[in-house]
Amino acid sequence: MTDQSTHQDPRSQYPGPESQPGEKIPHPGLTEQMAKEPDHGERTYRGSGRLEGRKALVTGGDSGIGRAVAIAYAREGADVAIVYLPEEEQDAQETARWVSEAGRTVVTIPGDIRDEAFCAELVQRAVDGLGGLDVLVNNAAYQMAQPGGLADITTEQLDRVLKTNLYAMFWITKAALPHLGPGSTIINTSSIQAFDPSPGLLDYATTKAGILNFTKGLAQELTEQGIRVNAVCPGPIWTPLIPATMEEEKVDQFGGDTPLGRAGQPAEMAPAYVFLASQESSYVSGDRIVATGGKLA
Template sequence: MTDQTTPKDPTDQHGSPDSDTIAHPGLTRDMDEQPDHGEETYVGSGRLEGKRAVLTGGDSGIGRAVAIAYAREGADVLLSYLPEEQEDAETTASYVREAGRTAVLVPGDIRDEAHCQEIVDTAVRELGGIDVLVNNAAYQMAQDGGIFDITTEQLDRVMKTNIYALFWITKAALAHMQPGSSIINVSSIQGYQPSPQLLDYATTKAGIINFTRGLAQQLGEKGIRVNTVAPGPIWTPLIPATMPEGKVDQFGEDTPEGRPGQPAELAPAFVFFASQESSYTTGQRLGVAGGKMMP
């Protein structure tokens, strides 16, 4: 693995993407330019030794980077993902197992409340409990016409995937989480700076920020922390699978660093919130957005 301590210029640490659009939900192998998930760079130090993590959207992108980091830090990981993402999920699981940890795969659609309960039940059965819950799965589909092009069907899918499922899984998991456990929700810079073509998605991300802050106050006395990571533009399969033709190449160029982030650049934030190092941090947001400002 490469040296993580050598200073590097973040503006040219990774290049800008050069990729065509791909079919939704997007598989990593279909991307012209592969994301960096930390496969060759992330070095663990036992910060999550023995912890049991549930990770939605764990097949690719941010989810894969988090799974790799968690496993190398000593955690066992349950991966939740759509059935059509099985290939990516198997690859992610292989990295977890290479690190000597347990990987549990649970395909299904989290828009179904019963499946959300199944995810939690499987984690308890296969891992023996839940210490870390990462609500990462999300759905977006850009619409240039804004609100006029957002159908009720799309709105329902966005809300069910991004808000309802997060609520259902969190509620079910809390019955098995002990003091010292951590919930990490993935919001977005879209929750603060909504793009018109992502109006419905941005609305859910703002809701996740408020959900995080409110739940943190409820659970503080129980010793369970709730925080959110708010990414900026990150290069994942979701981007070429949901952005209009011709706009993928400009993705992330409007950040001060002039490029999109890579999933590997988010993983340390998730490790921090899952570890005991953040024991006095709850109800907070950590933005990872290449210099884009969030209030």
């Protein structure tokens, strides 16, 4: 659980867009490059043993939502393997440090999930390093905003978005299935973009809708094996991906159009992933948790 004082006003719980300078950082973006670093729950998330003994694989676990999930899982008693791009090693080691400080095993797996062979390899490395696998979080994603919309989306970019966001999810999940038994869970990161697509993110939004459909279909298939599949659909969340992929004028307004008037923090997403990985959600499958700052989805 996130250690926040009770009855806190969600509008002011975190700073609004005024704290987000209109900056541009190199892709894929490192946390320390951000003028305003996100809250991943490093000092606020308190565990209560809800995932004791579980073994989780989190893609995109170096920063942003992935880091927040890794920290929360570790503090709930899970061992964690994180997958990330080699360029994100610095962030990945910081995430690993927090998992280790929680007293849990951490496995770091650098590589590019656009490679099918690596997707199979990373699952095996996670299983070997953790001694099994109970929870798969398909969280890694790529986006690059194009102000000109469809006309500016090159085949090269489309290929990268589809392979990172969709192909890899298929490959990794397929490789993980032989290791998942009854009671295991798969959690996929979709987005509000699945319901309310932004023209400048048309390719990304399309994949996020596909992820939601994949979640619903796979949940039906795996029910007979006792494996649950669900999705989390975040709204605008403050992560390195934002200043690394969006125009500066969009960055300093990011999240301001939500009813709560601000972007969400990765720490605010982690409890949804904990719930879906825990026994508390035993009757939830083929469903979604939407966390969008009040935006309807």
